[in-house]
Amino acid sequence: MKSLTRLFLFFLCVYSVDTLKCYVCSATNNNEQCNQNSQDCNPPLDTCMATVDTMNDVTAIVKQCASRATCLGAQAGASVDNAGNGNKVYCCNSRLCNYSGAAGLSLSRWLLVLPTTVCLLMAILMHTD
Structure with a gap:
């Protein structure tokens, strides 16, 4: 049973670190609504x-x-005029990093580090048993 638990935790940790997950929405007018899915x-x-x-x-x-x-x-072709009209494109590559455009980069590091840290701690604790 102990080895089955370890195997499950291993796969859970690998999945949480390796799978890119992004917010998705189609033409919403506010960020909160866009971050529902x-x-x-x-x-x-x-x-x-x-x-x-x-x-x-x-x-x-x-x-x-x-x-x-x-x-x-798309980012290279994006532009905004002096009146603020146009488009901006933000690109990032960590879990749920597109929650609010460019500001998401600092939080995205924590979203990657936290599950990794938890998994390492669990592995250490399981290994000492």
């Missing part, structure tokens, strides 16, 4: 992408899994 990204989709389009007082946010090349290409 997430999905696991399957290869070759290795990047979380967030696009914010603004035209006068109207904002549309789209979040999705994408390939790095697609996201960087």
Whole structure:
């Protein structure tokens, strides 16, 4: 039973670290609404992408899994004029890092480090039994 528990914890830890998960939404007008759904990204989709389009007082946010090349290409073509109209594209590649565009990068590190730390502690504790 003990080895079965260890095996389960190992697979749980590997899954939590290796699986990229991104917030996904289609043309919502606020970030809170956009962060209601997430999905696991399957290869070759290795990047979380967030696009914010603004035209006068109207904002549309789209979040999705994408390939790095697609996201960087969209980011290179993004632009905003002096009035704030246009689009911004944010690319990141850690678990749920696209929660609020570029600001998500600092939280995404914690979302990656926390499960890894917990898994290591559990492995140490299980190994000392």
